[in-house]
Amino acid sequence: MERYRAEATMVGYKLAGLIALSLNLEKDFFRKPGRMDHPIAVLRLLHYSGELSVPENGTFGCGAHSDWGLLTLLACDGTPGLQICQDKHARPQIWEDVPCIEGAFVVNLGDMLERWSNNLFKSTLHRVMTVGKERYSIALFMDPNFECLVECLETCISEDNPPRFPPITSGEYLLSRYQETHSQAPAALLNV
Numbered sequence: 001m002e003r004y005r006a007e008a009t010m011v012g013y014k015l016a017g018l019i020a021l022s023l024n025l026e027k028d029f030f031r032k033p034g035r036m037d038h039p040i041a042v043l044r045l046l047h048y049s050g051e052l053s054v055p056e057n058g059t060f061g062c063g064a065h066s067d068w069g070l071l072t073l074l075a076c077d078g079t080p081g082l083q084i085c086q087d088k089h090a091r092p093q094i095w096e097d098v099p100c101i102e103g104a105f106v107v108n109l110g111d112m113l114e115r116w117s118n119n120l121f122k123s124t125l126h127r128v129m130t131v132g133k134e135r136y137s138i139a140l141f142m143d144p145n146f147e148c149l150v151e152c153l154e155t156c157i158s159e160d161n162p163p164r165f166p167p168i169t170s171g172e173y174l175l176s177r178y179q180e181t182h183s184q185a186p187a188a189l190l191n192v
C-alpha cells in the first residue's frame with residue numbers, strides 16, 4: 001500500500017509538472033517548498049455495493065462533485081460506473097461514461113487547480129452510478145501543503161480574465177469544504 005502511494009504520488013508530480021509547463025511556469029512550480037513538497041495526499045480505498053444507482057430516487061454510488069485539491073489519480077477494477085460532466089454549468093447536465101482502461105489512471109482535476117489557474121483548467125464534475133455489480137476503486141487525492149497559499153497565477157490573469165478567486169490557503173479551503181459538506185448532512189449522521 002505504501003509503495004503504491006509513493007509511486008502514484010510520483011505520477012501525480014509528473015502530471016503537476018506538465019500542468020505547470022502548460023501554464024508557462026517552471027516545471028517544478030507545484031513541487032517547490034511550501035507548495036506541494038508536503039502534499040495532503042489522501043489514499044482512499046473505495047468499495048461500492050452491488051446495488052443499482054437510481055438517480056431519480058437520489059441513489060448514487062457517489063453523488064456529483066468535483067474533488068477539492070490539485071488532482072486525483074483514480075484506479076478502478078474495470079467495473080463501469082464513473083461518469084463525468086464536461087460542462088458543469090450546462091442545463092441539463094450531460095453525463096458521459098468514463099472507460100476504465102487497464103493499467104491506466106483516470107485523472108480528475110481539482111478545485112484548487114481551477115482556482116490557481118484562474119479557471120483555465122476546470123475541475124472535473126464527476127459521479128459514480130453503480131451498475132448493479134460491486135465496484136472497487138482507489139483514489140489518491142493530491143492536495144497542496146496545508147499552509148500553501150492558492151492564489152490566481154500571474155500567468156493566468158489577463159484583461160479578459162481578471163482574477164476570479166480570492167487567495168486562500170489550502171488548509172482553509174479544505175476545512176471550508178468539509179464544513180460545507182457536513183453542514184448539509186442529516187443531524188443523525190453527524191452524531192449531534
Ligand SMILES: O=C(O)CCC(=O)C(=O)O
Nearest residue numbers: 046062074082128137139
Ligand atoms: O470511485 C470512483 O471512481 C470515484 C471516486 C471519487 O470520485 C471520490 O472518491 O472522490
Ligand SMILES: [Fe+2]
Nearest residue numbers: 065066067126
Ligand atoms: Fe471524486
